[in-house]
Amino acid sequence: MSHLVTRTPSLRRAAVARIVAVCGAAALCMATLSALYAITAPAGALLGQTLDEFAQRRAKLRQSVGDAVVLIVSPRADDDRLRYRPSNEMVYLTGVETPGAAAALLPAGNSLGSNTALFMPGSPDEAAEARRTGISCVRATADMWESIAEPLKRAASVYIVGPVGERGIHTASGAIEARIKTVNPKAEVRDIRRHLASLRCVKSAGELANIKSAIAATMRGFSVAAREIKPGATELAVEGFVLFGFRQAGAPREGFPAVVGSGPNSIVLHNDPTSRPLEKGETLIVDIGAEVNCYTADLTRTFPVGGRFTPRQLALYELVRSVQTACEKHVVAGKTTWGEINDFARRKFRESPLRAAAQDGTMHTMDRFFVHGLGHWLGLDVHDVGVSGPMPVGSVITIEPGLYIASESIGIRIEDDYLVTETGVEKLSAALPSDVQAIQRMMRGR
Numbered sequence: 001m002s003h004l005v006t007r008t009p010s011l012r013r014a015a016v017a018r019i020v021a022v023c024g025a026a027a028l029c030m031a032t033l034s035a036l037y038a039i040t041a042p043a044g045a046l047l048g049q050t051l052d053e054f055a056q057r058r059a060k061l062r063q064s065v066g067d068a069v070v071l072i073v074s075p076r077a078d079d080d081r082l083r084y085r086p087s088n089e090m091v092y093l094t095g096v097e098t099p100g101a102a103a104a105l106l107p108a109g110n111s112l113g114s115n116t117a118l119f120m121p122g123s124p125d126e127a128a129e130a131r132r133t134g135i136s137c138v139r140a141t142a143d144m145w146e147s148i149a150e151p152l153k154r155a156a157s158v159y160i161v162g163p164v165g166e167r168g169i170h171t172a173s174g175a176i177e178a179r180i181k182t183v184n185p186k187a188e189v190r191d192i193r194r195h196l197a198s199l200r201c202v203k204s205a206g207e208l209a210n211i212k213s214a215i216a217a218t219m220r221g222f223s224v225a226a227r228e229i230k231p232g233a234t235e236l237a238v239e240g241f242v243l244f245g246f247r248q249a250g251a252p253r254e255g256f257p258a259v260v261g262s263g264p265n266s267i268v269l270h271n272d273p274t275s276r277p278l279e280k281g282e283t284l285i286v287d288i289g290a291e292v293n294c295y296t297a298d299l300t301r302t303f304p305v306g307g308r309f310t311p312r313q314l315a316l317y318e319l320v321r322s323v324q325t326a327c328e329k330h331v332v333a334g335k336t337t338w339g340e341i342n343d344f345a346r347r348k349f350r351e352s353p354l355r356a357a358a359q360d361g362t363m364h365t366m367d368r369f370f371v372h373g374l375g376h377w378l379g380l381d382v383h384d385v386g387v388s389g390p391m392p393v394g395s396v397i398t399i400e401p402g403l404y405i406a407s408e409s410i411g412i413r414i415e416d417d418y419l420v421t422e423t424g425v426e427k428l429s430a431a432l433p434s435d436v437q438a439i440q441r442m443m444r445g446r
């Protein structure tokens with residue numbers, strides 16, 4: 001269930017050796033090594049986190065909902081085409097990945113004699129996973145409604161995941177809401193996600209370690225794929241090499257579908273890779289994120305097909321890099337909001353002396369070609385939940401300026417992942433450089 005954390009030390013050494021073999025610069029190797037060694041998880045850990053981390057989250061959530069009952073139900077694995085992904089709420093609060101498992105947070109003095117009850121579908125393996133959570137009250141999911149009937153009847157409010165009321169009628173949460181109403185018609189059913197969002201925004205030590213592991217696996221994807229970026233290769237093939245690198249590093253899933261776009265497709269923000277062959281002189285955007293222990297990375301690099309940017313591409317590339325650097329320095333925890341830093345990035349693009357043509361031929365300052373938000377929260381989701389106000393210390397963000405000039409078929413984006421700290425930001429993906437020389441080295445496989 002846990003991935004990188006369950007590797008044996010010798011396997012991990014082998015992975016390190018492979019990464020050393022593909023690294024050129026000594027600085028890159030050292031940073032990569034430390035990122036990999038950070039994967040080591042504490043004893044008794046679940047999904048790379050201590051049992052105490054999960055218990056603290058449940059206690060904080062309990063504080064924010066008072067005497068209400070919180071009921072979290074994981075989806076069942078009923079889709080045989082997609083790899084199962086447990087619900088964020090379940091893994092965040094309990095570390096349990098079992099399909100169809102459920103958890104209830106209950107007010108004190110309830111008939112189960114525990115603040116938390118775990119409900120498992122019932123095989124011996126699943127019982128073993130339940131024991132690893134440290135939650136002592138474990139029942140079968142078949143008995144869930146009967147088990148929580150007494151606390152449900154007493155509850156004025158019950159929180160569930162998902163839309164409630166009219167909006168939830170045709171969803172799984174609608175069925176859960178209806179079931180709650182049959183037990184307690186007077187209970188007010190509410191959505192728990194807003195309460196969880198402010199908790200999830202600030203990362204614990206284990207969550208941060210998972211994001212660093214996801215970044216290390218994503219870097220592996222870049223180093224494998226960069227060598228294959230050459231005229232005649234296709235976007236789909238580049239995606240395949242990216243996924244090969246992810247799996248080699250132990251990441252079982254991606255946090256989002258890989259974006260691989262060349263030439264005219266580099267203008268398309270979420271370009272699904274196609275069989276279009278790459279052509280010399282084009283830019284290629286590779287925006288990828290491996291998932292480790294349910295946490296994802298989100299990194300973008302732009303490569304020159306054929307190994308060299310044209311002077312025009314280079315000027316645009318350096319502008320995007322300089323805007324990213326300026327934005328990194330601009331973040332002040334407790335003060336900077338997304339709205340404000342977006343305005344700041346836009347102003348930086350506008351101040352550049354560069355100009356480009358819109359498709360109607362009119363010339364514009366570069367802010368016209370920065371067509372998306374500067375970044376987002378990162379965590380269990382690639383566009384993670386967060387707070388609406390200033391960025392708190394301990395939150396994790398992306399900073400991803402880009403330029404998309406359709407009239408020249410040039411798309412450029414650079415994206416890195418950052419921890420917001422007391423003194424600014426820590427670049428978690430610093431081991432994957434974005435200067436032109438480093439990009440070219442990566443493409444040469446060094």
Ligand SMILES: [Mn+2]
Binds near residue numbers: 298376398400415
């Ligand atoms: Mn992103």
